Amino acid sequence: MTIPIQITFKDTEPSPALEARIREKAARLERFASRILRCRVTVESPHRHHHQGRLYRIRLEIVVPRGEIVVTRESPQDHAHEEAAVAVRDAFDAAARRLEDHVRNLRGETKHHESPLLSGRVARFMGDYGFIETDDGQEVYFHRNSVLEGAFDRLQVGDAVRVAVVEGEKGWQASAVHPAGCS
Secondary structure, three states, X not given: OOOXXXXXXXXXXXXXXXXXXXXXXXXXXHXXXXXXXXXXXXXXXXXXXXXXXEOOEEEEEEEEOOEEEEXXXXXXXXXXXXXXXXXXXXXXXXXXXXXXXXXXXXHOOOOXXXXXXXXXXXXXXXXXXXXXXXXXXXXXXEEHHHEHHHHHHHOOOOOEEEEEEEEEOOEEEXXXXXXXXXX
């Protein structure tokens, strides 16, 4: 299947060689997700810096069933992106990783890496969630659903707990809270 692709050049001259490279990279994405519905690529070189050449910004919008993958590659510190081909390569490499993750999530193959149980105490409650301060001083978010044996309503501030943590979008969060006395 050929991926419908739209390529836009902003603040830079269109390049047939770069466009061919983009089409080649887009075609390779089908190895990671076989049903790509659409791919939009924007190549932009917004301004020239006095101490360095033009840095290219690449934005990919890939529409797949049950999702959309958006990758933006703009790295003002990465002088390798003074070459448009390098910026395109990096953007498509990131898109391939994101597509693989998306397909794994749809198949339910995502792995959750939990740490060993940490010791701590309940620090405070805020409705259906709260925070645990671990013995090493970290603050860990927990939700009522992560407390084992339905013991959320029996917990009180200061109660000793053991907690398995995972790194969430906003920091550490509990995947399982074991009230004192439970293993």
